[in-house]
Amino acid sequence: MLNELIEKRKKILAESEQHKERRNELNALASKFARERNALNTKTREFVDEAQKNKDLRDESNRSVQSLKEERNALNEQANVLFEEIEDFKKEHGNLKNRGIKELQKQIEHLEFRQQTEVISTDKERELIDKIKQMKSEVRDQESELEQNKDMRTKLNDAREFRKGASDIHAKVTELAELAQKYHDQMVENYRSADKSRESADEAHKSFVEAQESADAEHKFFLACQKELRDYDKVIGGLRKKTRKTKVTKEQKAVRKEAERIFTSFRGGEKLTTDDLLLLQRSKLV
Template sequence: MSIAEEFNIEELEESNNVDLTDEQLESGSKGQLIKLAGQLRDRRNDLNQMASERASKRDDLNAKTREQVDKAQEHRQERDSLNEQVQSHKESRNELNAKANKLFDKVESMKQDLELDDGKSIEELKEEIQKLEFRQQTEVLSAEDERELIEKIEGKREELSDKTGKVQDSGELEELIAEAEEVRSEASQHHQEVTELADQAQEHHNQMIEAYRKADDIRDSADEMHELFVEAQEAADRHHEDFVRVQKRLRELDKQEEKERKDERAEKREEEKAEAEEIYQKFKEGETLDTEDLMKLQKTGLL
């Protein structure tokens, strides 16, 4: 579909244009030229109206292009603002992760100093003691097996008591662990912000690209509409120029006719004057004049 069809723009029919040749201008009669001037004027007016409509459509399209560009710029600004926030949260996240890593390294160092990493953990020891006690209560054992089981339970209890005592005596370790976990949690929150803000920034980026694409498409249509406007305006200007040429020629013909009329009147006055002088001469010689002759003398001022 052409741009003219898409926007319901009247096609410029070359066959409706009015042509003016030098021969028509120089040799045409006044009546022919008056008719031609009217045709040129009417076609010029039609073409000017056509050009005005096309210019209006073009301006509307340019305005819509500007709207899309403005929209794209808004999305660009929003995207850039979000990306700045992403960068800020990334920096905070990285700083906090680095801090948390140092704290956890310190935790591990303290555990090694307290020998808490040797053997089973406190939770594992508790679970093993429960299993052994359950076996003691539910199984039928020989005296020897039961003595060995009791000794094993006592050994686990001593190991649990030792580890529990070390942890209780080291409140600094618990505080350090709590601080490290809190810092890591805060870093995770910043990471979550990074993810959410980055998604929002990408969405604004996509909308910016789409707005620029629409702006380009509309701008192409505006450029085509401008070409249609120029086509109609140039045709209108040509018809106007030809109209002005015909008008100028008509004025020349009017002046020429006026000059011819003046020459005719002057020639007629000369003829009347010569005739009156002849009549006056007859009057001086005593000839009798009729009424018409007297009027001719009065008209020329000889009587």
């Protein structure tokens, strides 16, 4: 029975070691997933912080755009007032056949925009350029005629300055609007990267939880084996103690019997050897 219990204990011990080894492997795997998750969460926060920075820069640029637009519109309005006064002057002096400078400037700007943005044939582009030149010449002619009048010359110069200032500001508006769009696009890209990083972090966390739960299960199995080993140790220890006690009792009986034989011989007149004497002392017969 004792040998059978010892063999069973060996199996439980081997099983315990397997659970311990598997638990350690799973804990190491869980730690790996935890490190990956933490690194990804850090990366996510960095992307979100970067997105916020780009959002702030975008909003700042948009505020500047709005402020400059108001300034540009004010200058255009001042120029328009002067051009209206110039047009009224022309009408009063019989120049009704001529198109107004203000209207010509709008048409020139429209045609120049078409030339820069539309895909047209060489002949069409040449025709467009000629038309622009013709209109600009007409503007110069009208301006030359108006400049003969001192008051109109002053208003015309002021209107030009207002229009030039508005044009310069519009260039800044365009530049800032493009910059705001750049910041916006970068912000969107940052948020997309943050979403991807967050998804990866969630996957790593899921793997971490699964590995940790499996490691916990293996640890429970390990503890159960350890408890079973302690139970076996108690039973085996008891049996061994009992076996040793039985063996000692048998030995003591054998010694007692031999001592009684020697003692009987001694009483019969036989001499005792040193070993005989020691044996009698052990059996407490002398």
